[in-house]
Amino acid sequence: MADEALTKKVLETLDAFRPALNAEGGDMEFLSIDDENRVHIKLTGACDGCPMATMTLKMGIERYLKETCPEITEVVQDL
Secondary structure (H helix, E strand, O other): OOOHHHHHHHHHHHHHHHHHHHOOOEEEEEEEEOOOOEEEEEEEEOOOOOOOHHHHHHHHHHHHHHHHOOOOOEEEEOO
16 A cells, blocks of 8 residues: 555646546546555546547556656556
8 A cells, every 4th residue: 555645646646637637528536556556546427438548548647647656657447
């Protein structure tokens, strides 16, 4: 389980990215950070089931998150 400082930084970063999803009618829900520093999220709204969701997750959210939180190894979507 991630420490509080990392969790806070991840949440702040996700909140900064959120307007990009909201502009397209989507959103995300932070679920957890596991022992391997993988961030688990759930895409919601228009993002849920969107054919571009994987690209949004990897090329958008994950890339942005790794820039601000280099400890994060991956972002994965939980259904």
